Amino acid sequence: MTKNIPIKSDPNTDIACRTPDMEERSLLRKVIDRIADRCRSRSLFILHYCTGCGAIELPPTITSRFDSERLGIQPMVTPRQADILLITGYLSIKTLKRVILTYEQMSAPKYVIGMGSCTINGGMYWHSYATIKRLQEYMPVDMYMAGCMPRPEAIQQGFLQLIDNIDKGKANAWKEYYYQYDKYLGNQQALFGPDWHTPTDVIAEARHYDLFSDNTIGEHTALLAKFASKYVTLQHKEIVK
Amino acid sequence: MSQQLPEVLASVFKKIPNLVFKEQTARRLRVELRPDALPALLELLKGRAGYLHLSAISCVDWPENDEFELVYHLWSYEIKTLVSAHIYIPKKPGRYISVYDIYTPAAFFERDIHEMFGVYFEGSPDMEPFILTEWSGPPPMLKSFSSLGYVEETFKWEQYSPDWLKEIEANGGSIVE
Numbered sequence: 001m002t003k004n005i006p007i008k009s010d011p012n013t014d015i016a017c018r019t020p021d022m023e024e025r026s027l028l029r030k031v032i033d034r035i036a037d038r039c040r041s042r043s044l045f046i047l048h049y050c051t052g053c054g055a056i057e058l059p060p061t062i063t064s065r066f067d068s069e070r071l072g073i074q075p076m077v078t079p080r081q082a083d084i085l086l087i088t089g090y091l092s093i094k095t096l097k098r099v100i101l102t103y104e105q106m107s108a109p110k111y112v113i114g115m116g117s118c119t120i121n122g123g124m125y126w127h128s129y130a131t132i133k134r135l136q137e138y139m140p141v142d143m144y145m146a147g148c149m150p151r152p153e154a155i156q157q158g159f160l161q162l163i164d165n166i167d168k169g170k171a172n173a174w175k176e177y178y179y180q181y182d183k184y185l186g187n188q189q190a191l192f193g194p195d196w197h198t199p200t201d202v203i204a205e206a207r208h209y210d211l212f213s214d215n216t217i218g219e220h221t222a223l224l225a226k227f228a229s230k231y232v233t234l235q236h237k238e239i240v241k
Numbered sequence: 242m243s244q245q246l247p248e249v250l251a252s253v254f255k256k257i258p259n260l261v262f263k264e265q266t267a268r269r270l271r272v273e274l275r276p277d278a279l280p281a282l283l284e285l286l287k288g289r290a291g292y293l294h295l296s297a298i299s300c301v302d303w304p305e306n307d308e309f310e311l312v313y314h315l316w317s318y319e320i321k322t323l324v325s326a327h328i329y330i331p332k333k334p335g336r337y338i339s340v341y342d343i344y345t346p347a348a349f350f351e352r353d354i355h356e357m358f359g360v361y362f363e364g365s366p367d368m369e370p371f372i373l374t375e376w377s378g379p380p381p382m383l384k385s386f387s388s389l390g391y392v393e394e395t396f397k398w399e400q401y402s403p404d405w406l407k408e409i410e411a412n413g414g415s416i417v418e
Contacts, residue, residue, distance in 0.1 A: 093375045093376075094372070094373075094374060094375050097375065120399055121398060121399040121401075122392075122396070122398075126392070127388050127389045127392050128388065128392070129378075129381050129386075129388045129391045129392060129395075130373070130381075132396065133392070133396040133397070133398060133399070134396070134397060134398075134399055137397065190395075191375070191395075192375060193377075
């Protein structure tokens, strides 16, 4: 049921300060989000995290041979301005830490692409003690590009698929990081120890963006109050207690 | 063999007791000696034969002998012959003296060996973790360390043929949309 909003009213009354109800909001949202998604999908900046071997396939993808800029995709130098985090190749436990720090700095909506077999199941480093096996355990992944290494054609194909997913509003993996933060943090703590934390207050962000769910906090985030009290908001601490 | 050996090298080798050397190729000498004589050999090579470059220290784990083999690779820009000095130290306690005071780059090699094999070098400036700063397990390059065993208990695997895929394939589909 849609309520009529009085156009002229005293700004101090309750009705002027009320929050629009969900239905009213969703109609607006649908239209705006549709336009925003379409625009967003045409202009994507990649932050390429290239400590693995896959980086060698990116120069032909980005430069004149395959020219990904005709899809609206070009490299970006800082995480805060990037939309896509492209993980090329294996990640060691040490570099994963840096990737998580980078990922949390990126502004939403953000998309993670795992490129190469190593991010899917360890690849040729499957029995190495130093590399992680499945990227999706530590951060939500929108798309994997299989191959060792995927050719530029495959990368282009992957980009096109991602563009299509964003356009249709299906690339929402980044929300999972807020919804399931406890699970992701737990997997990270299993590798880095119980005192692992980043300077980002993900729980407060989840509340702010209205992406807070029952799984956002749990036994693993409870440790944050103990080890990262500098970074976690007081509100969170009260809830944990 | 010793006729081909440069005079200065021959005179250095003579000064070290119990030294066995073998010419592997024209420019590659393998030298085996007792661990306590190694610093003296390095000093002599550096001071008299122009061996200014310690290019690497490598370590080998020999589980059947309970020994570590340390190999010091040295290069002289004057004689142009590589000398590899091999020593064997017992695994327990696994301690040896640092050659940092003779060759400064040894600090990094020793730190690396300490991290990967657990050999402690006395007198080395820094024995803190180097590359494996996130590591708390046993030294991973030891033969006794099972890499696969560690992986199995630390990480989970992706299923290669999950149930949802089998269902799709049974209906004539595949993962390509």
